[in-house]
Amino acid sequence: MPINEANQEIKKEWKPKIVAFCCNWCSYAGADLAGSSRLVYPADVKIIRVPCSCRVNPMFILRAFEKGADGVILCGCHPGDCHYSTGNYYTRRRMTLLFSMLDYIGVEKGRTRVEWVSAAEGVKFSTVMNNFVSKIYELGENVKVGDLRCKE
Amino acid sequence: MQRVSAKVLSRVRELMADGTVTKVVGWKKGEFFYDCTPFVFETVESLDELVYDSFCAANLSKYMIKNSVIPEGQTGKVLVLLKPCDTYSFNQLLTEHRIVRENVYILGVGCEGMADIERVKAQGIKGITGASEKDGILTVETVYGNKEVAVKDVLVNKCETCKGKAHVIYDELISENEDEGAAGDRFEGVRALEAMTSEERFAFWKAELSKCIRCNACRNACPACSCRKCVFDNNASGIASKANTDSFEEKMFHIIRAFHVAGRCTDCGECTRVCPQGIPLHLFNRKYIKDINEFYGDYSAGETAGQRGPLINFTKDDVEPQIVSDREGN
Ligand code: SF4
Numbered sequence: 199m200p201i202n203e204a205n206q207e208i209k210k211e212w213k214p215k216i217v218a219f220c221c222n223w224c225s226y227a228g229a230d231l232a233g234s235s236r237l238v239y240p241a242d243v244k245i246i247r248v249p250c251s252c253r254v255n256p257m258f259i260l261r262a263f264e265k266g267a268d269g270v271i272l273c274g275c276h277p278g279d280c281h282y283s284t285g286n287y288y289t290r291r292r293m294t295l296l297f298s299m300l301d302y303i304g305v306e307k308g309r310t311r312v313e314w315v316s317a318a319e320g321v322k323f324s325t326v327m328n329n330f331v332s333k334i335y336e337l338g339e340n341v342k343v344g345d346l347r348c349k350e
Numbered sequence: 351m352q353r354v355s356a357k358v359l360s361r362v363r364e365l366m367a368d369g370t371v372t373k374v375v376g377w378k379k380g381e382f383f384y385d386c387t388p389f390v391f392e393t394v395e396s397l398d399e400l401v402y403d404s405f406c407a408a409n410l411s412k413y414m415i416k417n418s419v420i421p422e423g424q425t426g427k428v429l430v431l432l433k434p435c436d437t438y439s440f441n442q443l444l445t446e447h448r449i450v451r452e453n454v455y456i457l458g459v460g461c462e463g464m465a466d467i468e469r470v471k472a473q474g475i476k477g478i479t480g481a482s483e484k485d486g487i488l489t490v491e492t493v494y495g496n497k498e499v500a501v502k503d504v505l506v507n508k509c510e511t512c513k514g515k516a517h518v519i520y521d522e523l524i525s526e527n528e529d530e531g532a533a534g535d536r537f538e539g540v541r542a543l544e545a546m547t548s549e550e551r552f553a554f555w556k557a558e559l560s561k562c563i564r565c566n567a568c569r570n571a572c573p574a575c576s577c578r579k580c581v582f583d584n585n586a587s588g589i590a591s592k593a594n595t596d597s598f599e600e601k602m603f604h605i606i607r608a609f610h611v612a613g614r615c616t617d618c619g620e621c622t623r624v625c626p627q628g629i630p631l632h633l634f635n636r637k638y639i640k641d642i643n644e645f646y647g648d649y650s651a652g653e654t655a656g657q658r659g660p661l662i663n664f665t666k667d668d669v670e671p672q673i674v675s676d677r678e679g680n
């Protein structure tokens with residue numbers, strides 16, 4: 199196969215970029231547990247550790263999309279279990295309103311998700327990620343919410 | 351309106367002359383008779399230029415952040431003219447500790463709806479040179495003679511769905527009208543969009559947002575947008591100025607601007623009013639207001655000072671974000 203064609207073959211094979219914001223105290227530990235229990239989740243997921251789910255400013259989510267993410271998932275402790283007592287209750291309100299707004303401007307609502315994952319839920323972590331990634335494969339490449347100004 | 355206006359002008363003069371107030375934040379005629387511009391009057395003589403008519407839609411509450419701070423060595427209060435809807439913004443700013451209440455003398459002024467010059471022109475009236483209002487009828491002077499038009503047919507967007515003519519905060523009131531608000535349903539536009547398919551909504555916003563020139567007027571006029579340092583002034587962000595790459599790229603600015611004021615926006619309508627491109631910004635703000643009402647119970651920002659806004663509050667059994675995907679619709 200000529201090199202050019204081979205290159206195109208490679209290009210065609212699209213891999214989603216997925217950003218997962220995980221709070222330090224539960225979900226990140228959950229991800230760790232998933233790892234040490236040798237549970238698999240797709241390598242397309244890039245985890246960003248945050249001190250608490252409520253550290254995630256709605257701008258972070260839009261920013262990830264602008265820079266080319268195809269899906270953004272936010273994981274935190276279960277409501278009531280936040281290390282800082284109430285952080286995730288605020289997260290819940292903010293994300294509900296943000297997701298609703300994204301839907302309102304016609305951006306696929308499936309590209310954003312919030313999941314509560316505790317430190318003991320390695321299995322849940324891997325299932326959640328697998329589900330989310332397959333959802334993003336279904337939706338395909340993010341073409342609506344990118345921003346050329348923000349890409350290197 | 352005309353009677354109220356005359357009373358307002360003479361009362362302001364009185365209060366300034368007897369020393370009750372030393373400054374007046376009001377409106378002054380701009381380059382054209384219809385652009386009544388916010389202005390700080392500091393002498394009795396300058397009050398000759400004070401106006402209060404059907405083109406005073408500008409909300410003056412934001413100016414009280416700066417003007418309610420009395421420099422050391424000076425005394426006296428600052429008078430501000432507030433229409434009923436403006437008082438909500440004032441209350442909201444009090445809630446956020448942005449205004450020194452004891453330095454302000456609020457003269458609540460009655461309102462019968464403000465006229466939008468663009469809508470006057472849209473009625474086919476050309477060569478406009480002046481206008482005066484009496485009993486709800488706007489007499490427009492033009493180079494072709496006088497034309498009459500009802501104020502209610504040329505209302506500023508926000509006045510179509512007025513919250514009501516009662517002031518929620520004031521020190522003194524000059525008003526002849528305490529009616530309920532206008533009959534319009536303020537969520538009509540939001541509902542219409544919600545009823546569309548996702549693709550239609552995307553197309554709608556793409557068309558609207560591509561008009562945005564990022565002049566930031568919507569932010570600058572907004573009483574809720576009073577941060578000392580705004581995220582959109584950060585040049586390193588890559589989104590501080592106009593995009594010229596893709597017509598949808600101003601979405602970030604719009605979603606975040608509206609998000610920052612969610613739960614604090616009093617729906618005062620300034621953003622939509624000042625947008626030179628005619629972008630219906632209220633459709634963003636009202637979407638947040640509508641969602642907040644539906645998810646967390648009815649809330650009206652600025653109704654009373656000291657309320658705890660919905661985004662700095664929670665209950666243990668709030669809905670999960672998943673509701674957005676689960677609910678009916680497209
Ligand atoms: S006022 Fe209108 S054109 Fe200016 S930044 Fe706001 S939306 Fe864009």
Ligand code: SF4
Pocket residue numbers: 568571572573574575611614615616617618619620621622635
């Ligand atoms: S967002 Fe618009 S309607 Fe809301 S407070 Fe600001 S200027 Fe008023």
Ligand code: SF4
Pocket residue numbers: 569574575576577579580581582606607610611
């Ligand atoms: S857009 Fe946000 S950061 Fe800027 S002034 Fe408004 S609320 Fe403040």
Ligand code: FES
Pocket residue numbers: 221222223224225249250251252274275280281282285286
């Ligand atoms: S620490 Fe995990 S959500 Fe707050």
